[in-house]
Amino acid sequence: MAIPAHLELSARSERRRARLVRIYLEHERVAIAGGTLLAVLLVWEAFGASGLVDPLFISSPTRVARAAWLLSHDRDFWTDLQVSATEFILGYAAALAVAIPLGLAVGLSKRLQYLIGPFVDTLNAVPRVTLLPLIIIWFGIGIWSKIVVVFLGAVIPVLINTQSGVKTSEARFIRVARSFSASKLKIFSSIILPGTLPFIFTGAKYGAGRALLGVVVGELYASTAGLGHLIADAGNTFQTDVVFVGALLFMAAGLITVALLDALERRFERWRPQPR
Secondary structure: OOOOHHHHHHHHHHHHHHHHHHHHHHOHHHHHHHHHHHHHHHHHHHHHHOOOOOHHHHOOHHHHHHHHHHHOOOHHHHHHHHHHHHHHHHHHHHHHHHHHHHHHHHHHOHHHHHHHHHHHHHHHHOOHHHHHHHHHHHHOOOHHHHHHHHHHHHHHHHHHHHHHHHHOOOHHHHHHHHHOOOOHHHHHHHHHHHHHHHHHHHHHHHHHHHHHHHHHHHHHHOOOOOHHHHHHHHHHOOOHHHHHHHHHHHHHHHHHHHHHHHHHHHHOHHHOOOOO
C-alpha cells in the first residue's frame, strides 16, 4: 500500500527536525556562548557607532580589530608579545615545579608543615604587589623581576591546593591498602597522588590567572617591553583600541592555559581511584 505523499513529507520533515535538534544539543554550549558573544559585539559596535559616547572612551570591535591588524605588522609588538610570553611561561613553570612537589611533601609531613607553614600563610596574606618595589630593586627592571613576580603570584595557590588535596585523600582507600601491607610508596603513587590531582589542577588554573596578573602588574610598574608596557603606553596616549587589544591578548592567554589544563586533567581522569 503506497504511503500518501503528505504523510511521507511530514515524516521527512520530522526526521529533519529531530536531526537539527540532535546537532544543536551536541553543540549547545558553543551555540549559546557564541550567540551571546556575537550579541555583545553587535551591541558594542552599535553603541560605539551611535555617537552617544566618544570613541576615545569605549572604542568598538571594528576599531579594535583594525588596531590589532596594524599592530601585527609592527616588529615592536611581536617583541612585546615574546617578552610577556617568556615571563609568563618561565615564571609559571617554575611555580608549578616548586609548588606541586612541596605541596605534596607538606601535606604528608606535619613537621614540614610546621616549618614552612608560617611563610606560606604570610605570603598568602600579603599582596605580592607590595613586594614589587623590592623585587625591582633586587632584580632590576628587566625580565627577571617580572618572572619573580609571576612565580610569587602562582606558587602559593598551587601549593595550598596541593596540600589540601593530600589531606583530603580517601581514608578508606588508604586503610584497605594498609590492610594488604602496601608500602608507603605504593599508597602514595596509587591513592594519594591520583586523588590529589583535581586539587593540583584547580590550583594550577587559579595560579595561571595570578601569573598573568603578575605579568601585567610587573610590566605596568616598571618595564621597557611587554604587553603590559604596550597597554601603559597606549593608555597614556589615549589609544583605547590598543588597550583593548592588549587586554584581549591577556584574556586569550588565560583561556588557552585553562583549556590546556582541562585537556590534561581529562587524560589523568582514569588514573584516579573510583569508589565502588
